[in-house]
Amino acid sequence: MSAERTITDFVRALRSADVKVSTAETLDAVKAVDLVGYEDREFLKTALRSVLAKSEAEKDTYDRLFELFFQRKQKEQSEKTESSEQETDEDSGEPQNFMDIAESSDEAVIEMALERAGQASGLQDIRFSTQTSYYAQQMLKEMGVREMEAELLEQLQAHTPEGDAEAERMMDARKKMTARAIEFAKQQFEVFGAGATQQFREDFLAGKRINEMDRSDMERMKPLIQKLAKRLVSKHSRRKRRKNRGQLDIRKTLRANAGRDGVPFDVHWRQTKKDRPKLVLICDVSGSVARFVRFLLLFLYCVRDVVPDLHTYAFSARLKDVGPYLDTSLDGFESAMERILAEIGWGSTDYGQALSDLQVDHWSKIDRRTTVIVLGDARSNHGDPRIDIFEELAAKTKRIVWLNPEARPLWGTGDSEMLRYFPHCSTVTMLSNLKQLERAIDDVLMHYS
Amino acid sequence: MTIDKDLIAETYSPLSSVAAVSEGLLSVGYISSEEISTAIYLAVHLRKPILIEGPAGVGKTDLAQSLSRYLDVPLERLQCYEGLDESKSLYEWKYGKQLLYTQILKDRLNDVVGDAGTIADLTGRLATFEDLFFSHDFLEPRPLLRAMEQTSGSVLLIDEIDKSDEEFEAFLLEVLSDYQVTVPEIGTIKANVPPIVILTSNNVRDLGDALKRRCLHLYIGFPDAAREREIVRARVPDVSDSLLTQLVSFVQDLRTKDLRKRPSISETVDWARTLLLMHADSLDEAMVRKTLNVLLKYESDIEATSNAIGSMARNAASASESKRLPSGYPSLS
Numbered sequence: 166m167s168a169e170r171t172i173t174d175f176v177r178a179l180r181s182a183d184v185k186v187s188t189a190e191t192l193d194a195v196k197a198v199d200l201v202g203y204e205d206r207e208f209l210k211t212a213l214r215s216v217l218a219k220s221e222a223e224k225d226t227y228d229r230l231f232e233l234f235f236q237r238k239q240k241e242q243s244e245k246t247e248s249s250e251q252e253t254d255e256d257s258g259e260p261q262n263f264m265d266i267a268e269s270s271d272e273a274v275i276e277m278a279l280e281r282a283g284q285a286s287g288l289q290d291i292r293f294s295t296q297t298s299y300y301a302q303q304m305l306k307e308m309g310v311r312e313m314e315a316e317l318l319e320q321l322q323a324h325t326p327e328g329d330a331e332a333e334r335m336m337d338a339r340k341k342m343t344a345r346a347i348e349f350a351k352q353q354f355e356v357f358g359a360g361a362t363q364q365f366r367e368d369f370l371a372g373k374r375i376n377e378m379d380r381s382d383m384e385r386m387k388p389l390i391q392k393l394a395k396r397l398v399s400k401h402s403r404r405k406r407r408k409n410r411g412q413l414d415i416r417k418t419l420r421a422n423a424g425r426d427g428v429p430f431d432v433h434w435r436q437t438k439k440d441r442p443k444l445v446l447i448c449d450v451s452g453s454v455a456r457f458v459r460f461l462l463l464f465l466y467c468v469r470d471v472v473p474d475l476h477t478y479a480f481s482a483r484l485k486d487v488g489p490y491l492d493t494s495l496d497g498f499e500s501a502m503e504r505i506l507a508e509i510g511w512g513s514t515d516y517g518q519a520l521s522d523l524q525v526d527h528w529s530k531i532d533r534r535t536t537v538i539v540l541g542d543a544r545s546n547h548g549d550p551r552i553d554i555f556e557e558l559a560a561k562t563k564r565i566v567w568l569n570p571e572a573r574p575l576w577g578t579g580d581s582e583m584l585r586y587f588p589h590c591s592t593v594t595m596l597s598n599l600k601q602l603e604r605a606i607d608d609v610l611m612h613y614s
Numbered sequence: 615m616t617i618d619k620d621l622i623a624e625t626y627s628p629l630s631s632v633a634a635v636s637e638g639l640l641s642v643g644y645i646s647s648e649e650i651s652t653a654i655y656l657a658v659h660l661r662k663p664i665l666i667e668g669p670a671g672v673g674k675t676d677l678a679q680s681l682s683r684y685l686d687v688p689l690e691r692l693q694c695y696e697g698l699d700e701s702k703s704l705y706e707w708k709y710g711k712q713l714l715y716t717q718i719l720k721d722r723l724n725d726v727v728g729d730a731g732t733i734a735d736l737t738g739r740l741a742t743f744e745d746l747f748f749s750h751d752f753l754e755p756r757p758l759l760r761a762m763e764q765t766s767g768s769v770l771l772i773d774e775i776d777k778s779d780e781e782f783e784a785f786l787l788e789v790l791s792d793y794q795v796t797v798p799e800i801g802t803i804k805a806n807v808p809p810i811v812i813l814t815s816n817n818v819r820d821l822g823d824a825l826k827r828r829c830l831h832l833y834i835g836f837p838d839a840a841r842e843r844e845i846v847r848a849r850v851p852d853v854s855d856s857l858l859t860q861l862v863s864f865v866q867d868l869r870t871k872d873l874r875k876r877p878s879i880s881e882t883v884d885w886a887r888t889l890l891l892m893h894a895d896s897l898d899e900a901m902v903r904k905t906l907n908v909l910l911k912y913e914s915d916i917e918a919t920s921n922a923i924g925s926m927a928r929n930a931a932s933a934s935e936s937k938r939l940p941s942g943y944p945s946l947s
Contacts, residue, residue, distance in 0.1 A: 187827050193660060200659050208632065211652040215664075219831040399820040430710050 169195055176217070177289060178230050182360025184223045190216060206235070226360070233356045263309040267338035279349045282307035288350060291358045292365070300353075301346035310339065367392075371599045375457055375570070386599070390460065393603045394467030401442075401471045401610045442613045443474040443534050445562075447523065449541030450510040451481040457570050457596060459502055461540050464602060466491060466498070471610065476530055479505055481512035484522035514544060516582065517551035524554050536564045536609050540596070542571050543583040550582040556589050564591035566609055568602075571595070622807050625767035628685060629658045644673070644680035645844045653832040654681065654810075663790045663811035665775075665821070665829035671878030672834045673845075674814040675773055681810065682769035690764075690809070691771045692757040694778035700785060704795055706754045712747045748799040759803065762795050767807035775825075776818040783825050790828050836878060839866050845879055850886040860897045861886055864930035868909065871919060877909040884908050897931050899924045 172194050176186045193216045201212045210231050218227035266278045286303035317335045320328040367389050370382060378386070417433035446465065448458045458479070465475060479487045487509070490501045531537065537558065543550075559565050567590045569576065569583060577584035587593055594605050629635050635651040646654075654677075657664045666674045682689035692703055726739065755763065761770040775783065789795055790811060794804040813829060815821060837845065843862050846853065853861075862882065869876045877885075885908045894901050902923055910916045919926075 185823070190827060193662065196660055197656055200656070207648070208652065211649050212656055215649075215653045215656060215830040215832055216660075219665075219826040219829075221667075221833060224833065428713065430713065432709075 172198060174289065175230070175234050178234055178356045179217060179227065181292075181357050182226045182230060183364055184218060184226050184360075186217055209235075230356060233352070263313040263342070264335065264338055266308060267342045275345065278308055279304065279345060282346070283349060283353060288353045289357050291350065291354050292361050293358065294351075294354055294362070296358075297347055297350040297354055300350045301343065304346045304350070305339075305342060308342070310342070313339065371603075373599075374597045375460060375599070378456075386460070387463070389599065390463050391467050393599065394464055397468050397603065397607055397610065398471050400607075401468075401613075441474060441534075442472045442610055443532075443536065444472050444476070444609070445527075445531055445535050445537045446475065446477045447484070447519070447537065447539045447541075448477070448479045449481065449514060449516075449519075449539075450479045450506060451512065451514045452510070453544070454541055454570055455506055455510055457568075458540060460599065460602060461538075461568070462491060462502070463498060464606060468606065468610075476527070478519075478523065478527065479509050480514075480519035480522070481510055482515045482518055483509075484519040484526070485509055486527070513546050514541075515548045516541070516543065516545040517549040517554075520551045520554040520558070523558075531558070531561055533561065533563055535562045536566060536612065537562050538566045538568065538609065539590075540568045540570075542569055542581065543567075543576070543586055544580050545582050547580050550585055552585055552589075555586055559589040564609070564612060565589065566591060566605065567593040568596040568605055569593060570597065572597075621766070625687065625807050626658045626685070626810070629655060631655070638684045639677075639680050642680045642683045643848050644676060645841060645848055646677075647837070647841060650677065650832065650834065653830055657810060657830055660830070661793075661808055663813060663829045664832055665813045665815065665826065666832045666834055667815045667817060668834035669836070669876070669878055670816055671880035672836060673879055674834055675771065677834075678769050678771035678812040678814075681812075685767070685769070685810075687766065688764060688768045689771060690757040690761040690768055691773060693773045694775050694782070696777060696779065698778045698782055701756075703756050703782070703785075704758045705756055705797055707748070708752045708754050712752055715747070750800065753797070753800070758789055759795055759797075761809045761811075762789075762793065762803050762805040764809065765806050768809040770809040770811045772811065772813045774816060774818075775813045776815040776821060780822065783822050787824060787828065790825070836869055836876070839863060842866070842879065842882060846883055846886050849883045850890060853886050853890055854895055857889065857895055857897070858886070860930045861889060864897060864902070864926060865909065867926050867929060868919070871922070873910070873915045873918070874912045875910070875915065881909050897927050899927045902927045 172191060176191050176194065179186050194213055197212050197216050198209070201209050203209060210228075213231070214224060214227055218224040266275060269275060282304040283300075285307045286300060288300050288304070291297070291300055313335060317332055317339075320332040320335070366385070370385060370389055371393070373382070412435040414433045414435040418429050418431070419427065421431045421433060422429050444465070446461070448454075448461065450458050462477065465472065465477075469475065475488075476486070477488050477491060478484050485508075487505050490505050491498070567583075567586065571581070571583075573595055575581065576587075583593070592608070594601065596602055596605065628638055632648070632651045632655045635654050636646045636648075639646045639651070639654075653664050656662070666677065668674055678691075679689060753759075757770070761768050772786070775786075792804070793808040794802050796802045813825075836842075839862050842865070843858055846858060846862060865877055865882045865885070885905065888905050888908050889897075889901070892901065892905065906916055906919075906923070910919065
């Protein structure tokens with residue numbers, strides 16, 4: 166196998182594990198291998214690492230895959246040099262007989278055959294662990310198991326003691342090779358498929374409806390939320406810093422150069438100041454929405470870097486500032502959530518009361534730079550929704566974003582007041598999965614840049 | 615100008631193998647590791663910039679400085695910050711000088727254009743003059759341009775690239791991939807001998823993919839005890855062996871704690887100097903408490919570790935004892 170082929174295969178394995186490697190980097194890797202050679206394994210590993218893996222997470226993945234990948238390659242290569250000497254008189258390109266392979270005492274012959282069969286059956290495309298047995302079957306086929314089975318049948322039909330013994334031998338060989346092929350396929354799955362499965366699972370989770378999730382999903386969501394939040398943070402921390410450099414600040418320039426008779430030696434440029442995001446979060450924590458609140462809060466607490474000014478209120482009947490509960494580390498987040506739910510949640514919802522509490526106690530924290538995010542289903546048990554306060558709130562703030570877990574056709578049915586709040590909101594979005602949540606927060610932050 | 619292969623080979627010839635890189639850096643007092651040397655070696659031979667990431671104070675900037683000292687080529691340093699732009703990194707017109715010259719030339723202008731009849735005549739006559747004010751004489755070269763103009767190679771250090779804006783990062787791409795810069799009024803200036811480019815980042819923000827893809831990536835973390843001892847020994851030669859072992863093992867222990875800012879190599883070196891000044895020849899609790907503010911820069915960190923200091927100091931002290939005794943002997947504790 167040529168050096169290029171080895172590297173491209175390795176790059177493929179890396180890509181499937183979510184290490185982003187570009188074509189240019191693959192070329193660099195080939196050049197690096199030319200320079201470094203295969204002799205010194207550690208040297209090769211360090212060299213390729215600096216070319217291919219560009220972050221700490223990628224370096225970890227790289228190290229794991231390098232071991233898996235090159236262990237095999239090295240074995241193969243040393244075998245090749247040995248076997249090439251032995252096989253010069255034979256025709257080495259000819260596929261060997263199944264029984265010859267299975268009963269070979271030389272481990273190298275078996276390994277080689279597995280490798281070859283794996284390549285012929287496209288094992289690099291393996292994506293799920295459930296595919297291993299399928300690929301193992303394909304590999305056996307490539308190694309000539311069909312021919313062997315035909316012979317096996319003949320032997321059994323002969324009904325002679327020698328034939329039975331021969332058949333016994335063949336069945337043993339098949340059993341042994343099946344096990345080997347499965348093992349090999351599993352190994353390959355580790356190299357090429359494991360990362361892809363992870364990626365697939367995350368995509369699936371991000372699109373899954375939050376109220377259909379069970380406990381095990383919730384645990385898996387945490388790292389995913391952190392990942393999405395990190396993406397938002399890096400996106401928005403950059404945008405915040407943009408300045409307007411092209412325009413001349415005439416007033417400042419004139420003043421600075423007054424001493425030089427107004428000849429503009431020093432020029433000053435106009436700069437635009439950006440508002441820092443200021444969020445007020447009002448969460449309905451009654452039974453139906455509690456689950457969404459958990460995710461929204463978790464999400465927002467992950468993006469705290471770009472939202473330093475964040476106030477969180479929760480209510481079912483009376484509104485309460487829950488910021489202090491949540492000022493814990495991420496590990497303590499669950500217990501903080503439990504406490505909030507125990508204290509405030511599960512009551513009968515009253516949006517009107519919550520809004521008037523907000524007006525009485527926390528009105529001063531809201532100004533024209535604030536975005537108010539309301540998370541709730543707007544089901545207020547037929548109480549007065551206090552549209553008047555909401556209208557005043559809308560006039561006072563930059564934007565009001567309403568995230569409603571209910572589907573659009575249900576808005577306004579029964580005790581839902583959504584359609585009456587609707588005209589005063591800047592946007593009302595249905596929120597059913599993580600992707601929509603990310604988009605909603607992204608949209609909110611976008612308005613500050 | 616074209617890239618001169620022989621000249622490149624000559625300038626960077628001391629870096630012909632990884633071992634040579636390590637030795638070379640050692641000769642100017644930089645204790646390298648296998649990984650660092652490999653990255654430098656590859657950077658020179660693949661002609662690629664290196665992006666170095668890692669916590670503050672582990673010797674990222676120092677690597678560039680040592681490299682330039684060893685190769686005896688100039689070091690061009692560009693410190694990045696928010697709002698850094700081309701005029702401060704690449705070039706700027708000497709605006710004041712241009713203005714001054716125009717003022718002087720104003721009076722002489724009549725001699726040139728005095729008898730020109732029509733506008734067309736006048737522009738024709740002015741066009742015969744060169745672009746006087748936009749020539750090299752009025753150009754103020756900044757680090758990037760200076761690095762490209764060096765005829766015999768250089769080390770270009772772009773420090774703390776993560777502090778600059780996204781636009782600046784994009785602007786750097788031309789410099790990093792082709793080793794050339796463009797001044798619209800003059801043209802493209804290409805480096806005769808491409809500089810060794812070293813970018814450092816403290817991870818204030820994530821860098822763009824485009825930039826990362828163009829660079830080799832090197833992560834310098836906290837060193838292991840053996841390398842840290844070597845580094846401190848190189849920087850503070852007067853420190854005694856036993857104290858050195860003790861203080862390094864104390865710092866290594868401290869780094870495993872949950873701290874807001876973990877001490878890095880520069881702090882270890884400072885601490886070694888401090889202890890030397892205080893005439894300490896071994897670690898004890900009182901001494902550590904007195905000097906802890908050299909290692910820990912946050913009050914909350916000092917408070918958090920306060921309870922454990924005693925046992926940590928004793929552990930560190932015994933670490934050196936057991937190290938000095940030949941194996942097989944019981945350690946004194």
